[in-house]
């Protein structure tokens with residue numbers, strides 16, 4: 854979904870590229886380290902994206918900023934929890950690792966698709982209305 858704010862669209866695109874990379878990986882003795890790395894990268898990049906978005910919301914005095922920020926915080930907590938679960942499973946059998954990887958991938962795909970379609974598009978509508986002088 855494109856929101857027509859280039860910096861935000863680019864970052865969302867990057868996030869989906871990482872999520873897509875995750876979907877293509879099946880845990881094996883040699884690849885499981887890479888899955889962990891992608892998860893770390895996703896967490897780091899999500900944080901970076903939220904910082905960009907949060908300053909955009911504050912600069913535009915978006916009235917639902919706090920609500921939006923608490924969604925981001927909930928995501929950060931959930932993904933952190935999943936990463937810990939992944940780390941705990943790391944030394945166990947590959948089937949368990951595959952299961953948790955699929956679970957994380959599903960969560961990421963759903964969360965980002967819904968958040969962008971519902972919450973991000975809401976602030977974009979608001980900012981565009983300011984730009985054309987409606988707010």
Ligand SMILES: [Fe+2]
Nearest residue numbers: 906968972973
């Ligand atoms: Fe957001």
Ligand SMILES: [Fe+2]
Nearest residue numbers: 865906969973
């Ligand atoms: Fe976003």
